Amino acid sequence: MAEHIKTYTGLYFYPAAPDIESIRIRDIAHALSLLCRGNGQVTRFWSVGQHCICCAREAEARGYEDRLVLACLLHDASECYLSDVPSPLKKDLPAFEPYEERIMSLVFEKFLGSDLTAEEWKKVKTIDHELLDWDMEVLLGEPAEGGLPPMKKEPHYEVQPFEEVEEEYLRLFEEVSKRLQPSA
Numbered sequence: 001m002a003e004h005i006k007t008y009t010g011l012y013f014y015p016a017a018p019d020i021e022s023i024r025i026r027d028i029a030h031a032l033s034l035l036c037r038g039n040g041q042v043t044r045f046w047s048v049g050q051h052c053i054c055c056a057r058e059a060e061a062r063g064y065e066d067r068l069v070l071a072c073l074l075h076d077a078s079e080c081y082l083s084d085v086p087s088p089l090k091k092d093l094p095a096f097e098p099y100e101e102r103i104m105s106l107v108f109e110k111f112l113g114s115d116l117t118a119e120e121w122k123k124v125k126t127i128d129h130e131l132l133d134w135d136m137e138v139l140l141g142e143p144a145e146g147g148l149p150p151m152k153k154e155p156h157y158e159v160q161p162f163e164e165v166e167e168e169y170l171r172l173f174e175e176v177s178k179r180l181q182p183s184a
Contacts, residue, residue: 005081007031015081015099020106023077025173028107031080033165039086042139046157048076048084049165051135054155055127056172061152066179068123071108071116073172075124078103111177131155 004012007027032049036042056073078100085096105115130151133144138157
C-alpha cells in the first residue's frame with residue numbers, strides 16, 4: 001500500500017511524514033477548489049477554496065494585518081493532503097489531529113515564516129466559525145442560533161467553476177504575499 005499521495009503538480013506527499021519542500025501553493029489552490037464544503041452535504045457546490053477566499057476577504061475587511069489575511073486563506077490547507085473529516089467524527093479520532101496540526105504548522109512556516117500564535121489562531125478560527133454559520137444557513141437552510149453573525153464583507157454563494165476559484169485563490173495568495181515581503 002502506498003505511503004504517499006501524488007499531488008496535482010506531480011510531487012509525492014507523505015501525510016504521515018510531511019516535508020515542507022513538498023508543500024506547493026498550486027496543489028493547495030487546486031485541491032481546495034475541487035473539495036466541497038460540508039462533506040458535500042449542501043444544496044449546491046461550494047468549495048473549500050471559496051470558503052477560504054471569503055475568510056481572507058473578511059480578515060481584510062476587518063483591517064487585520066496581511067499575515068492574518070494569508071493565514072485565513074491557508075487555514076484549511078491540510079485538507080489538500082488529508083481531505084476533511086467531519087467535525088462530529090474528528091473529535092472521536094484523536095490520532096488524526098497531530099497529522100493535521102503538523103501539516104498546518106509546515107504550511108504556515110513555509111508561507112508565513114512561522115506557525116501562528118494562539119491569539120492569531122483564535123482570530124482565524126473566529127472568522128472560520130462565523131462563516132460556518134453563514135454556510136449552514138445559506139447552503140443547508142439551518143438558521144444560526146441567535147442569527148447570522150455580522151460580517152464586514154458579506155459572503156456571496158455563487159457557484160463558480162473550479163478553475164476560476166483556483167485562479168482567484170492563487171491571485172489573492174500572490175497579492176497578499178507580495179505585501180508581506182519586506183521592501184528592498
